[in-house]
Amino acid sequence: MEQSPFDPHRIDALVFDVIGTLVDEEPAWQAAAARLASAAGLSQAAELADRWAAALNDRMDAVIAGTAAWQPHRRLVAEAASAAISSLGGTANAATIALAEGLDREYRAWPEVAEVTAALRRSRLVAGVSNGDLDALARLANTNAISWDVALSTSAVHTFKPAPAAYRYAIDELALDPTRTLFVAAHPWDLRAAARHGFRTAYVARPGAERPAPTDRFDVEAHPDLTALATLLA
Template identity: 40%
Template sequence: MAKGSVTGGTQTVTVSTLLFDVFGTVVDLHGSLNSATRSVLSANGADPEQAQPLVETWLTNLNDLMTDVRSKRAAWTSHDALTSDALHHAVTVLGMENLPRQALRNLASATHRLRPWPDSPRSLGTLADSFTVVALSNASLAGLTRLSAAGGLRWHCVLSSQAVKTYKPDPAVYRLALDILGLDPRTTMMVAAHEWDLHAAAEHGVATAFLSRPGEARASSPGAFDVQARDLSDLADQLAGRRLP
């Protein structure tokens, strides 16, 4: 594999392996779930305009549940189970308990069918020609496998936090990738659309690339990361333009 030399801030870093967050970074989490939720609500006589508040409440609940597991306030529970629990709680909070159970089961599994951002399949393929590309996600291995296959996402390896029974940003998840793949942090870069993910990864000495995505938060401090890219295509162009012979 080739290496890319990237100048960011006051230093130049050389990378050969790219670790990717998936939800929100490579696939459109909010847009996909909003679309799936609107369909379920419409099909069951509910107001489709309630899709966005339902999804927002659902994802907030899911984040809270993962935080409880990470902080040891709750026992390890799989991402798929937490996703289902968070959805059922959101439905109750918003007074939508009349939705059929099968409809809710189908909606909970929508995290296995998240749409890639339009640039993701091609750009990942381009990067995979020159770098080792690895998915590092809180999602279940089953979910990652299915959405990657359906979305044409090319990885050299897919890693789920379920292997260490916790969730990012727990340090154990980043150590999982470094240790199991025998990676040198100095030649590894974490790519994400979330600052918290990048800051946690940086604690392990890896380089960082912030990716802007619609619906995700903007970088609050320009220059805080080694690379900032408009999208995955821009990241591929930046790394390609700095590839060493």
């Protein structure tokens, strides 16, 4: 069923994707890949980063598809790092695995995030919903002064976005009316899945992130960052 025209005054809550949307993942991945390559005796840090990310996506997709058992995100990150190192002829050890497992705590927020999330919380419920583990989300908020009322990890339902259970979990756990909730993400795939559950959607353009397809339609597009969204909802 087609939704009614978007009205900012009818938004009671905002649900943010976290990794990539509120925090910049690329510098942390590149720095971690360089350290992993050095520890494993490899010179191909950039290729290691690419293979690591691809291996992680494959593992998460397998969990979503039901062909692999769920594991905490940090465990999949570490397994993917080990596989990427091995594929390049290196050897992972306990120290490199520990480094990989801590990656989700290393992200830094985009410059406007602390101010914008604090401003939005003055009038609306603000939540984060992430594939990251809950302890990592807590530490990211603490380190980066991210202001939200609650952060939810898809670990609670043993899957990852964009599995339908991840969005139903947010709706049920926070008693949300999706038609009055704005789902905010830098990932078009995340917004497409959220829209299928009735959420209103806001796309924020982040450097290096996937761009929308020509057929994508979002209620709001925030350029160049979340400041435009805060202005719209003020």
